[in-house]
Amino acid sequence: MSITDLLSVEDIKKAVAAFAAAESFNHKKFFEMVGLKKKNKQDVEKVFHILDKDKSGFIEEDELKFILKGFTPDGRDLSDKETKALLAAGDKDGDGKIGAEEFSALVAES
Known part of the structure; x- marks a missing residue:
């Protein structure tokens, strides 16, 4: 299964492009733009x-x-600061990683 089996290629392109600048990544906006929240x-x-x-x-x-x-090969790498912020937002049990339930909760945040 590919990510484009679940999400629109156009939505992915727009969402990734919106956060192309370094230090601009916002997971809440990204998950909404890419169509994952729906x-x-x-x-x-x-x-x-x-x-x-x-x-x-x-x-x-x-x-x-x-x-x-993971959404498109054209995507940039997150900075260390962005990566740590995303991990902190998603890692609810403090084990240093995000499980499936934590990921679902992270996507569902408004």
Whole structure:
């Protein structure tokens, strides 16, 4: 399964382009723009599993850095500051990684 099976290519391009500048990433706006907030929990979890590159059941900090590339190969790497902010927002149990439930909660935040 590909991310474009779940989300529109146009929405992905617009969302990634909106955060092309360094230090501009905002996960709430990104998830909304890419169309993820409108998806049901099952589809959000499918996206989680696509972003979980090492198939560990978690998105670790090193995978978060490349989250935009998980949506499109043209995406930039997040800065260390952006990566740490995203991890802090999503890691509710403090284990240093984001699980599927935490990812769903992160996407659902308004």
